[in-house]
Amino acid sequence: MADQHPHDHDIVTRPAIAMAGTGCDAEQYAALYRRSLDDSDGFWAEQAKRIDWITAPTRIANWSFDPVDIRWFEDGVLNICHNAVDRHVEAGRGDRTALIFEPDDPSGEVRKISYAQLQREVAIFANTLKKLGVAKGDRVTIYMPMVPEGAFAMLACARIGAIHSVIFGGFSPDAIAGRVEDCRSDWIVTADEGLRGSKRIPLKANVDTACDKVPVKGVLVYRHTGGDVAMQEGRDHWYHELSADVSRDCPCEPMQAEDPLFILYTSGSTGKPKGVLHTTGGYAVWTETTFRYVFDYREDEVFWCTADIGWVTGHSYIVYGPLLNGATALMFEGVPNYPDHDRFWQVVDKHKVNIFYTAPTAIRSLMREGKDYVTRHDLSTLRLLGSVGEPINPEAWRWYYETVGKAKIPVVDTWWQTETGGIMITTLPGAHDMKPGSAGRAFFGIAPQLVDGDGKVLADEATGGSAEGNLCITRSWPGQARTVYGDHDRFVQTYFSTYKGKYFTGDGCRRDDDGYYWITGRVDDVINVSGHRMGTAEVESALVLHPKVAEAAVVGYPHEIKGQGIYCYVTLNAGDEPSEGLEAELRQWVRKEIGPIATPDHIHFTPALPKTRSGKIMRRILRKIAENETGSLGDTSTLADPAIVETLIETRKNR
Ligand code: WT7
16 A cells, blocks of 8 residues: 555635536546446447437447457447537527637637538538548648638548547647558648647748658648748648638538547657557547536536647647537647746636636746736636646645635546547546645546556455555546557557556556546656656657767656756767757757657767666656656666766766
């Protein structure tokens, strides 16, 4: 049994305002949670009733983690776009606002798109894709700025049964090419340029460079900034031109529940990013249900998730979750600190935001600027705050709760992953007291389990009690990823082989006696930089592509704002010398290979890396040195050359 942790008893009572809208209270949670495990089929059949099925499912769960084969609602037929858009119009709610667009430039034009308009826009977009040649089952790459057309493109794919693969605008041409090639996508939807903090992002030019490497059949270009772009005859089409004469009606394609909905690439501890595949029925039920209970949505409220649609958070809680619930979602093109550090609060005030969902890295960076930026705005419409993407330190939690929420409204810290499709562990606003720094309790249908390195069970919902270990989930849930696109073996290897028969999350976690989970961070070679997941192996491969680099080892280290920073140990080829110029060049090199989100914080040139006699790099030591924990390096006696450790400590970069 793990020792009690000092924070375990640090409880913030849920505010009275948190009485249920679409959420639930403590008693209901207990009953619903129990039923979700004891009568899983009954529970999910009932949740699934809020979805419009063309053919209602009779088989609810049908899954196995050994061998790995996951199906939910498999004989059901539906279209998720119909559920997110058309059915609200058909129910007479077409005038309700679906999306509010707040542009990068605060004086720019706000767009409010009603559900009826959304239906029209998505149908036109879908017909334009068809005109381009896109058919059911085709993969469509979407590389768009944070504008409503990005959401239209996703929904248009879903409408016609094409599989979208959205790539975040911060990724490089090489990253685009790799993803396009991996899922054999013949089509790309992009824009001339994106805007972030007044900077222009050359989206179309990046696509052009990617297509030089990996040719595609068609590129659809949405005119956003009006910036100059090259159009390649026969391949590139302006959206406004190609869409001009298409029909405004486009039927929704009936889809089997297990038909693919989207691919989303995410980093792992080894190799290239994986194309995580989500399917239609389970994902629809999961995002609808989690949005409904976690955010306790009430009619006409404005929900704002600050993520980008290029990440799973944007997929599930800007597009699908809110729209499936008929909610109003705000889409923000810009960044938290442009034109000034109060942009978030200015936007909350301007659009009367009720529910605000952001990442700890943003909270930490705004916290540093002082509370005046917050207090100068009227935030009285806020009713619920959410956090996602990385562990939130209690200090940032307190600031969020007290300065932004005025200690009056709940904060939900939601733990989940690209692979989980939606929220897995969280407090529910009307049901649970909060513990700053803990993600909270298991959501309906989720069975977390903590195991030790050998797979011995330390604690789960059945045993209760406190323990710290590796976080597994022992049963499937509807929103779970079904496979890695084109590589089911890799799916099995990555998630189900460390602990046979269980889904292994890659996270370390503590459970306390009250059943609250405290995520301690990744236990694999994945790091979390500003809430973005990064495989250290990816950064290493990028570095060793440079002609002067012999070897590279990349680790994370604690970073005040980003959560983790990227620390790179680099050895050079014989004859090449370290220099500040080369350091800058390598930083630039990684940006070009992967994208700005992977920019190294520190490049540490070293004559050698600490290796065992069998040649294995001892990452544990490299991590400790980068973390400045040099007093506790542990056993270094198995190193081929123990002296290298002293050299590394002396030349450490982030002192
Ligand atoms: C990893 C997943 C969830 C969507 C955005 C990130 C970390 C995520 C929390 C949280 C502590 C968290 C985990 C997880 N993480 N949310 N509330 N508390 N850690 O999705 O890129 O797939 O990353 O993010 O380490 O494994 P992702």
